[in-house]
Each structure stands twice: as structure tokens, then as C-alpha cells.
Amino acid sequence: MHNLSATRTFRLQQPLSLYRGRQISNICLAYECWGELNADKSNAILLLTGLSPGAHAASSPEDPEAGWWEQMLGSGKPIDTDNYFVICVNSLGSCKGSTGPASLNPDTGRPWRLEFPELALEDIAESAWQVVNSLGITQLDCLIGPSMGGMTALALLKQHPHCARRLINISSAVSATPFSIAIRSLQREAIVSDPNWQNGQYTDNRWPVSGMRLARKLGMISYRSADEWLGRFGRQSQDHFPPTVYGMNFAVESYLEAQAQKFIGQFDPVCYVYLSRAMDWFDAGDRHAGTVSDMLRQTNLESALVIGVSTDLLFPIQQQKDIAKELQAADIKTQMHDLDCIQGHDAFLIDIENFGPLVAQFLA
């Protein structure tokens, strides 16, 4: 684990009423900040994350370890902390410092696990907004969300229409496709089929490792692209693992195994299941009288930047075009960029050369 000294914690004063029913008390949210908030508190940016990252988006003097969007965020970088005060919150329901199904249930003293209430992206949005408010900020300059974070950003706009003046929505969607639901359904099934899952009562000694391994590998398949792997691995063999009929003969198999090994100990299985399902359920237009563009019209957003990648399997480019269309139909000044990156859904984490200038120019 890295040094968490840059992480701050906010405790919600009131129980949170959840979008799908029930309440949770004593919610803590881990968050991290960069840059300086200006005098009129008008230079704040909220960064909402994808499924697995924590609040540590970038390094800082307090925590020099590289963050998950290190090249995008910092002094002189596209999200320039010389000009902006940036907040990144670890999602409610996650396991990187915030309350979630892996936390202790204050009523029982045991981890929540499957007794945790059904979680929606609207709850993640609502709780993150309370962090923002706790800092004295009533309106963000910009709300930024890639992947699941882009859905959470739409949830926040639905619930707090005046929360931000600008929006950057990256590789995301108004709601999930059945293909993406199918992928995530299989990831969850792999986890809950692991005998160590024990209906959520796994222990540190009997962790659902094989289920998490499969889930992460399937995640990687959906996050990258066939073309990237063709260039990167081709049909190379490798010799790290015994070449048995069902073993790992090919470099791509070894790569997936290495990715899975990195992930297994780092993310809690029950949190994974909850966040994954929250993405399936999300629909930017639900519980709102009118269309998604009607909802967006009420936000008074001044402008929006939407970016997608043509090789994205999980959030196909048509979904970003749809978001842009809804924003435009709501008379919000919108730029849509259809990038030709080879890395698929994960391109925003890797291809900073293409994403960086678009974000920088929009924020400037």
C-alpha cells in the first residue's frame, strides 16, 4: 500500500437516503485535493472516477506516488493545478478509504458485505457532492468524469442541476448497452461462483481469488482493443508458465495473468460486485419527467466536452455521440471528439498525447 498522507476524510453528518431505498449512516468518504481554491471559490473541479480507481489521481508533495491520472493532473498539466482546485473522491461503495460493502456496519460491528443496501451511481454522486459542499463550494467550474465517472457526473447533474458550469464527459454513456451488462454480469458471476465467495462471507485466508482473477481478465479484454493486442503481442509465445493444454502459451495470456495478479489483492470482491451492478442500473433519464436533453437543459451548463474512442467495446463511440447529441439538444455548447486511439476504453488513461490537449484547451 502506498502512503495515504494526502488523503482526507469527510464524514457525512446525516444518514444518506439511497436512490434505491434504505439509508446508510456514518458514511465516510476519502478524497484528495490539488491546487488552491481561489477567494470566490470559483475554480473548483470535481473528478469522478471509473470503477476501480481511488482518490489518488495524481502525486502531490504529501504523497509523491504516481496517481491513476498522473500525466493529466498537476502543475502545468492538462488539468492544471496552478489554476484549478481539483477534488477527487473515492466512490461511495468502493474500498479505498470510503464507506462501502467492505466497511463495518455500525449496527452489527461486522463488515456489511451483502447486507449493504443496493447502491446506485446517484448515491455516489450525491455523497461526492456533499464533499464538495463541505469545502464551501456551491458550484464547480468543471465536472469531469471518465468511464463510470462520466455516468456519475450525469447522475450529479440530474440531482443538482446547477452543480457545475462545465462538463467533461469521457468514454461514458447515458446508460449501459446489453453487451456491457453481459460482460459485467459474467464478471460478477465469476466472483460469486468462486467457492471462497461464501455468499459474501469470504475471509482474508479464503479470498475468492480465482473469481477475481477471471473478473479482472475479462475486464481487461473489455477495456482494451483487439487491434492493440495484435500489434503488441501478435502470436508471441512466452515461457513464464508451463505450456500445458490449458495453460499459458501465449504472451497475451501472460499479460492478462500479470494484470490480474496486480488487481486481486487490491480491490474488494463485494465492492466490485456492487459498483459493477450500479453501472448496469444507471440511466441518466430515469425518475425525471422528460428526456435526457430535458434534464440537461435544466442544468444551465455553459459548455461541454465529450470524448470517445472508436475502438471502445465497453462504451462504444455511438454512446458518446448520443451524449453530445443530448447536450446539443439542450442548447449546451458542446464539442464532440471521436478519437482514433488503438487502446479501446482505457485510452483516456494511456493516450494522454491525444486526450491531454483536448482537455487543456477546453479548460483554458
Next chain:
Amino acid sequence: MHNLSATRTFRLQQPLSLYRGRQISNICLAYECWGELNADKSNAILLLTGLSPGAHAASSPEDPEAGWWEQMLGSGKPIDTDNYFVICVNSLGSCKGSTGPASLNPDTGRPWRLEFPELALEDIAESAWQVVNSLGITQLDCLIGPSMGGMTALALLKQHPHCARRLINISSAVSATPFSIAIRSLQREAIVSDPNWQNGQYTDNRWPVSGMRLARKLGMISYRSADEWLGRFGRQSQDHFPPTVYGMNFAVESYLEAQAQKFIGQFDPVCYVYLSRAMDWFDAGDRHAGTVSDMLRQTNLESALVIGVSTDLLFPIQQQKDIAKELQAADIKTQMHDLDCIQGHDAFLIDIENFGPLVAQFLA
């Protein structure tokens, strides 16, 4: 199980020396025939199958149950059994009447399971060719292979360059992409991670059901397309299963479950693992001095039809274009059709309206 009365069995007289080493004795192959072989034995077609189908490609008076390519094969159909004598062989290594890892090892009296030698598509090709020869046929009018069968067809041409005058290669490839290897690697891992797998020593009472279920669902994800499911399922919910946080709320999940249930009892896990890996290993150009087109030039094929589908994830359309290019470079008269079907890799099984006329016209 359906009535198998149309199935014939051929027993190889000699042990088969396998492509990756070792031999197998007492190989039996299940096959089925339709139509009449003409006097000079010049109207034979060999149909090589995808991973899971058996020899029962179409109904006949002896077995009226619909086959896996029922609409394509029969009297007056695109592969017209009024004109052609058609043979379909259940692949060596499969479990639908042919010898494979689920069969008894004659040396031990127990099922082979993981003691079965490493299987290559070249072995499937070689053994199917012996079935053809046993019927007195020395050259096929046409060799037809969809999916894995298209790879096996290339393997047969590599080993017996004069085996056929014509080739129909559908939704296949010269070798697998790393993306497809990754998908299959996960399917195998799901099976061998199931505690009931028992290193291949599963029993009927303790069958690796959850591994096979995951493998089949992932198969379906790779066989169909995101666009098809968007139109077919959208975000419909369903009520067959309890709506829990990790249960099945969406119609697409219910569909996958139904597909998996149909498959689980029908296909042997160890056979699945062997055939899946054989597809990864296959390379039409290996053990041949020269390029794939050099290999194809030696076949003296008169003509070839190559068909692919733009929505295919598992055998992307570029791979069929590559096959066509290799055939053309070998001076074989080749038609390439890039179909715009929505069903992905499985389109050849479903969209007979588009595939049928192409096959019929080519054979005419």
C-alpha cells in the same frame, strides 16, 4: 439426446501420428452423409464444423431432427443434396460420437481426460480426410468450413494439397488473434478453476457446471454482436430470476443463462478445453517452407469463396480479407464477401438469407 440413427462410424485402421507428437490408436469418427455419390465420385463435399457442433448438420429420413445447419443443407437448399454427396464429420477430440479426451483410453480402460495427447486442427483434418478416403473419394468437389472448420479446412489443404477442387471458407482465419486467444484462455480458465474440474477427473455427479456456464456465456458474448443485443434486448428487465445485486435483472442476462443451460450437459468440459486450445495453436503457415500463399498455390484449388461478417469480434473481418488475399496471391480465383450482418460471428448459422445465395451460386 436425439435419435442417432443417421450417424455412421469409421474406425481408423492405423494409429494416427499426431501433429504435436504421440499417437492415438483405435480412433473412431462419427459422420453423417446426405445425397448420393455419383458414379465417378466427383460430387463430394466435406463439411468441417465449428468447435461445438456434431456431425448432424441437417435432418434426413433416418434422423428427422433439425441439424445445426438445417437451412443450408438439403434438397433444394444452398448446399443442394440433389446434386451433391455431403459428408460432415464430428471432429476428432469432440464428444459427439468421435474419439476425444472424454473417450476411453484403450490402454487403461478409463477415460483419457488430460492424458489425451495434445490435439491440433491438423489432426482433426487428417482424420476427417481418412473418412472421406474410406468412401472411395480421392478428391472433393468442395471443402466447406465455417469458423474453426475454416481453419481445419486450411489444415487439410496444407496436408493434402489436392484434396479439393474448390473451397468455401466462412468467418475463419489463417491463425487466431491475441484477442480471440484471450477470450478462449478465459473460457478454459473458468472451466479448470471450477473445483469440480478436479484436474480433469470430474464425475457425472460432480460436473464443472459453473465453469462451463461461464465459458458458454463468454462464448455467446464473443459469437454475437453488441448491436444485435441492443436491438434485441435493449435495457429490458426480466423476472425469471431474483433481482439481487448480483443476480439477473436484465433480459440479456436471462438469455445468456438460458444459452448456458442448454450447453452445459451437452458438451464435455475436457473436450472443450482441447478443441479451444487447438484453435489458438493453429497457424495455416507453420511447418511449411514458404508463405501461406505458397502453401495455397500447391493446392491447385480452382476457385474459392470467402465470406466474413463486419460485426464479428472473434474472427474479425480483416482475417477473412487476409485469407482471400492469400488465395488471390496463389492465383486461385477467389470471391470475397464482407457481409453487413448484425449477428457477429454466428451470422452463418442464422442469416441464411444472406449466406445461402452466396453458397448456392458458388456451388452452381
